[in-house]
Amino acid sequence: MGMMLIIHPDKCTGCRNCELACSMEHEGFFRPKSSRVHVYTWEREGFSVPMMCQQCKDAACTTVCMPKAMHRDPATGQVMLDAAKCIGCKMCVQACPFGCASWDMQSEQILKCDTCDGDPSCAAICPTQALEWVEDTISAQVRKRTFAAKLKNAFSEV
Structure with a gap:
């Protein structure tokens, strides 16, 4: 059975440790701008949520990627993202409805969560378990859809 990242925004304190862990894992140093996870905070509401690739069922990023650098791994x-195939057109950045594919101007490459090859450093470091690496079960999918609906409602009220 596959695995998936679950976000629990009610547990997120906005500490941004996940961003630091991600940048260290991928870049070898702390640079939150190079993180594949980004914490968005609504200070007035006292609400923070970490966001990374949502592994969409019909991923728009894979549809628009002409060289097929962005693709679904049949095994997992x-x-x-196959960086060797990426031509830097940034179509995936524009297509992602969650803003989870980004262009890093410093490295001139697309940044996208790869779940740290099955051992996500963001979930491992999160002190409140706001990010959780769980088996991809029906109940986990229901929790993820419920969170997505809440997030959609929060954005529509702004």
Whole structure:
């Protein structure tokens, strides 16, 4: 059975440790701008949520990627980025409805969560378990859809 990242925004304190862990894992140093996870905070509401690739069932990023650098791995089912095939057109950045594919101007490359090859450093470091690496079960999918609906409602009220 596959694995998936679950976000529990009610547990997120906005500490941004996940951003630091991600940048260290991928870049070898702390640079939150190079993180594949970004914490968005609504200070007035006292609400923070970490966001990374949502592994969409019909991933728009894979549809628009002409060289097929953005693709679904048949073995894991995860949406992956093959940097060697990427031409830097940034179509995936524009297509992602969650803003989870980004262009890093410093490295001139697309940044997208790869779940740290099955051992996500963001979930491992999170002190409140706001990020959780769990088996991809029906109940986990229901929790993820419920969170997505809440997030959609929160954005529509702004």
